Amino acid sequence: MKKCALWGVVLLVALAGRSVWGQATPGQQDTLQWLQRVAAAGQQLSYSGTFVYRSGGQSETSRIVHVSANGNQLEKLEVLDGSPREVIRRNDEVKCYLPDSRLVIVEQRSARRAFPALLPASFAGLGEHYLIRKSGRARVAGYDSQIVRLEPRDAWRYGHQFWIEQDTGLLLKADLFDGRGESLETLAFTELRMGAPASLDILKPNAIQKPDWQVRQAKTRDARGEESRWLFRAELPGFRRQAVMRRNIEQDGGKVEQDVLHWVFSDGLAAISVFINALSPSHEKPDIGIHSLGAISIVKRVVDGYLVVVMGDIPPLAAQHFAEGIEVRGK
Amino acid sequence: MKTQMQDLSTLFDGELETAAARRIVKAVARDAELRDAWQAYVLIGEQLRREDSAATDLTAAVMTKLRDEPVILAPGNVVRPETQRQHPLWALAASVAGVAVVGWLALSSNSPSSTMEYRMAAVPAAPTSVMATATVAPATLPRSDMREYLLAHQIQAATFRLGDSTEHVRTVTLAGSSSRP
Numbered sequence: 001m002k003k004c005a006l007w008g009v010v011l012l013v014a015l016a017g018r019s020v021w022g023q024a025t026p027g028q029q030d031t032l033q034w035l036q037r038v039a040a041a042g043q044q045l046s047y048s049g050t051f052v053y054r055s056g057g058q059s060e061t062s063r064i065v066h067v068s069a070n071g072n073q074l075e076k077l078e079v080l081d082g083s084p085r086e087v088i089r090r091n092d093e094v095k096c097y098l099p100d101s102r103l104v105i106v107e108q109r110s111a112r113r114a115f116p117a118l119l120p121a122s123f124a125g126l127g128e129h130y131l132i133r134k135s136g137r138a139r140v141a142g143y144d145s146q147i148v149r150l151e152p153r154d155a156w157r158y159g160h161q162f163w164i165e166q167d168t169g170l171l172l173k174a175d176l177f178d179g180r181g182e183s184l185e186t187l188a189f190t191e192l193r194m195g196a197p198a199s200l201d202i203l204k205p206n207a208i209q210k211p212d213w214q215v216r217q218a219k220t221r222d223a224r225g226e227e228s229r230w231l232f233r234a235e236l237p238g239f240r241r242q243a244v245m246r247r248n249i250e251q252d253g254g255k256v257e258q259d260v261l262h263w264v265f266s267d268g269l270a271a272i273s274v275f276i277n278a279l280s281p282s283h284e285k286p287d288i289g290i291h292s293l294g295a296i297s298i299v300k301r302v303v304d305g306y307l308v309v310v311m312g313d314i315p316p317l318a319a320q321h322f323a324e325g326i327e328v329r330g331k
Numbered sequence: 332m333k334t335q336m337q338d339l340s341t342l343f344d345g346e347l348e349t350a351a352a353r354r355i356v357k358a359v360a361r362d363a364e365l366r367d368a369w370q371a372y373v374l375i376g377e378q379l380r381r382e383d384s385a386a387t388d389l390t391a392a393v394m395t396k397l398r399d400e401p402v403i404l405a406p407g408n409v410v411r412p413e414t415q416r417q418h419p420l421w422a423l424a425a426s427v428a429g430v431a432v433v434g435w436l437a438l439s440s441n442s443p444s445s446t447m448e449y450r451m452a453a454v455p456a457a458p459t460s461v462m463a464t465a466t467v468a469p470a471t472l473p474r475s476d477m478r479e480y481l482l483a484h485q486i487q488a489a490t491f492r493l494g495d496s497t498e499h500v501r502t503v504t505l506a507g508s509s510s511r512p
Binding site for chain 1: 336340368479480482484
């Protein structure tokens with residue numbers, strides 16, 4: 001009888017697990033919980049530290065201060081090497097200070113309101129496209145961490161490895177690798193302190209914004225309904241449409257302003273942006289082709305007098321395949 | 332001290348249990364460093380709510396508030412939607428990608444007039460695997476050419492990688508958070 005009750009509990013737990021994690025096995029569940037903890041920590045913890053970002057042959061050191069209070073988030077990132085660059089984020093407003101260019105770019109992260117029906121229900125969806133497993137423990141920046149590895153199940157995406165702090169779930173190190181397991185991009189704390197900073201001043205921008213600075217306020221609006229003109233014939237498996245918006249993008253140092261349609265697709269970890277704008281006759285001939293910038297692949301092509309730009313942290317040929325499937329409906 | 336700071340942070344998140352909340356409030360009354368941190372939280376909260384406050388020293392106000400309404404610290408009084416405790420996958424991506432914005436900034440070249448290094452990848456005629464990174468020949472493009480696209484991508488990508496409707500709740504909670512200290 002006792003045994004029976006025990007099995008009942010096990011079954012209940014398993015069922016409860018299913019509802020949250022989909023088809024995840026208990027082992028996977030534990031691993032997914034580590035990822036869930038990362039998500040929670042990123043939103044709830046206050047911390048400050050120094051991290052190194054490395055991509056290709058380049059690396060740079062940056063400092064981050066992140067304060068979560070009252071459900072609000074305030075974050076300052078400053079690059080310590082080379083020219084001073086800073087990003088200040090207050091909840092969904094992101095400001096990038098580029099003092100050498102005398103430029104401030106202000107961008108509002110969109111509210112997640114688009115395409116609710118297309119949103120996956122849980123972390124379990126990740127398991128369809130990545131093989132997720134725990135992969136030992138290691139010390140990073142003086143903290144013990146659990147390693148979680150996500151291997152891509154197909155060639156349309158890159159792999160990830162996360163080093164997660166044991167007690168808090170804070171992400172200490174992240175590595176992006178290609179299909180051969182070669183690292184493309186690494187981000188790692190070298191020094192980290194938990195808790196809020198002693199003084200607020202540290203969250204202010206270091207740059208002193210002068211009147212001659214240019215402020216680029218990105219204007220976006222929801223463009224659902226306008227996108228039906230475009231057809232995506234080669235959508236990548238697992239990448240779902242997350243948003244479509246209209247935005248103005250300045251080019252040629254502010255001389256030309258483009259009205260651009262912007263889609264965002266994501267599989268949960270990687271994201272792809274598609275930008276489409278009409279080419280005017282006066283427009284310089286766009287440099288079409290495939291480019292990559294760090295782990296980001298960029299494909300530019302011209303379709304029926306429109307410039308199509310696809311970019312994302314996906315393999316170059318995945319970006320190319322996706323871009324080639326974009327066409328005007330009814331053509 | 333470290334744990335007290337964490338408790339204070341938890342308290343401001345409205346998630347500290349009553350006994351611990353009482354302890355931390357007492358500690359704040361005694362400890363100057365904790366008091367500074369408290370002030371910082373209050374100020375940050377106000378800044379985020381766009382209540383520009385000219386006052387830099389809020390100690391008196393906060394202490395009065397503490398005396399007058401200690402009950403506000405009891406978790407039972409903090410109305411907190413259940414859904415806020417769930418953390419959607421986008422939050423995971425955001426915690427990774429948030430830094431990617433700086434990553435990109437880090438990659439952008441140091442001099443404003445110089446060019447950003449791109450790698451031009453030639454596509455093999457019959458790729459055996461998408462992963463097979465093609466021959467890479469260096470090419471340069473004016474960095475302003477793609478800068479705004481890149482920034483728009485990075486920032487929106489951090490937001491949209493796996494959406495979740497709990498974010499609506501978060502927005503609402505944010506708007507209503509002025510009722511808390």
